[in-house]
Amino acid sequence: MSPIVHEGSRAARGRRFAVAVSRFNDVITSKLLDGALAAFRHHGVADDDVEVAWTPGAFELPLVAKRLAETDGFDAVVCLGAVIRGETAHFDYVAGACARGIQRVGLDTGVPCVFGVLTTDTLAQALDRAGGDHGNKGWEAATAAVEMAGLLDELPKGAP
Numbered sequence: 001m002s003p004i005v006h007e008g009s010r011a012a013r014g015r016r017f018a019v020a021v022s023r024f025n026d027v028i029t030s031k032l033l034d035g036a037l038a039a040f041r042h043h044g045v046a047d048d049d050v051e052v053a054w055t056p057g058a059f060e061l062p063l064v065a066k067r068l069a070e071t072d073g074f075d076a077v078v079c080l081g082a083v084i085r086g087e088t089a090h091f092d093y094v095a096g097a098c099a100r101g102i103q104r105v106g107l108d109t110g111v112p113c114v115f116g117v118l119t120t121d122t123l124a125q126a127l128d129r130a131g132g133d134h135g136n137k138g139w140e141a142a143t144a145a146v147e148m149a150g151l152l153d154e155l156p157k158g159a160p
């Protein structure tokens with residue numbers, strides 16, 4: 001006997017995805033968006049099956065993600081942002097609220113909601129993760145969205 005294993009197919013042709021992306025630190029977030037769109041294309045998603053909504057900052061991502069998740073027809077929502085610590089305690093409020101909010105949207109709606117928000121101490125660290133030495137977190141987030149869409153499709157459905 002072997003167990004039934006679910007891994008989430010990455011065949012994403014025909015799937016629809018939404019991206020909420022923060023304009024704050026858009027030097028970084030535009031690169032995250034480029035990475036996410038490239039990953040969707042890589043997995044066979046058509047450009048017109050992806051919708052992008054820009055928010056003022058990372059703090060606003062959860063509300064916009066919720067609206068997108070409640071819109072019938074998206075298989076997953078990707079949230080992209082860059083919260084950079086700098087000198088202020090603002091970082092902790094923005095990053096914490098953003099992470100908790102995005103997680104809550106996924107749990108409340110049942111639509112996978114992916115956390116593609118960089119939380120770094122410096123701009124250089126953020127650049128490294130937005131197409132630099134440490135890859136592109138936007139690409140990773142879109143790939144996670146594709147995988148979660150496939151996995152939730154495969155798993156037994158819960159009660160309505």
Ligand code: INI
Pocket residue numbers: 022024025056057058059060081082083084085090091094
């Ligand atoms: N928003 C970010 O996306 N990243 C940040 O680093 C940031 N900092 O440092 O302040 C930030 N602030 C704005 C915040 O997300 C809201 O847009 C703003 O507070 C209005 O609600």
